[in-house]
Amino acid sequence: MVKKQSLTDKAYSAIKAEIIAGHISPNNFIDLPQIEEQLGMSRTPIREAMLRLQTEKIVEIMPKQGIRILPFSVKELDEFHQIISSLELQAVGNICRRHLTRTDIMPVLYALSSMENAVKARDTAAWAEANETFHRGLFILNGNSKLMETGLGYRDVIQRALTLAFSHLPMAAKERSLRNHNQLKEVILAGDEVSARNIFLEHCDWIGNQLHTVLAEREITSL
Template sequence: MNKDTSKPASNAQRAVQELRGLIFSGELAAGSDHLETELAARLGMSRTPIREAALMLESQGLLEMRPRKGVRILPVSASDMREIYDVLTELESLAAARAAEAGYSKEELADLKAAIHDMDQAIKEESLDKWAEADDRFHAELVRLGDNSRVSSIVAMMSDQVRRAKASTLFIRPLPVQSNEDHRAVYRAILKGDADTARRIHHAHREHARDILTDLLEKHRIHSL
């Protein structure tokens, strides 16, 4: 009889989600060290799923495993963000151009438009949390519309680090009104089939976002310890 391995896999996945939540909320602070036994007790599970989850989160750049010392939560680094945004800027701009070339209808771009609407509404409500969630949806949908599986894989690999850096600076950055306008312009260019404009606007948008984020990380000393 084959051994049932569904429960360990389920526990490992739960450990990934819960540890991610603790890291993003700051309960597991950047630069802090934690033993596997401590994390296992905190989540009410054995060390095996904790170790499996830690390996996955290490590959995503959220923590590092240290022999005999458990795990260390990695700080957000301005230099890392510059490198990551350099890559994201090129790949997402390519996705914007490819989406424009694809000739999508208004119906096929409905999710992209809905994300922009939700971002506008979030600004009116002065809810930066809602804005960040809608902004994430816009970028994810833009990459999906670009229809390149390798671009999608690379962007997904970096998304957690970007989301965490954004979360750490969200409430000290300027109100992101211009970001909404940039997204609206990209949407219109895609709808019109104007690949050059879609690429150019999104490229400038991502470069501006990179500069704001890294400047805040350095100014407020939110960087590697």
């Protein structure tokens, strides 16, 4: 039983990583024989992994048809973004109350440095990856393991769609996002919870509006 569970976990992590990275496009069907060959596993742990992914609304198991990667509507992405932003707001408050040092938040500082390099290089993909690392870092540093687990789980669900949405943002918006993140970092280090919450809320509202506008202009309804 232990071996079976570990295989399921391995299959779950591997398949989820492929989907999040955008290697399997939405609305496409997963090639189970190919997955079995790639992972060197039987179909049982892979199907169990698919059941978990269906629970997370990442895939849809369609009888007699296959397993389809679920796309996100823009409305769904906005709804998930609101949920995650609310959770991250609490994480920001928790971090401020922990009075962390620059050494403590080094992963976040590295993410900001990567975002800056990506902006200079006009590298959209690198920027999106660094941005994701920054936001995940807020959950990791917040000190509440349940909040971290829930927040990271939600980010997993929308990461692929969010990365695609970010690819449509102009570089000027990415530059402003970097400035906002740096401002947040400074007030977090100062332990100023009120300012941190205000900066974070303003940023979330702004980035949400930016995404909504750019996707509407391009008549994109699903990701």
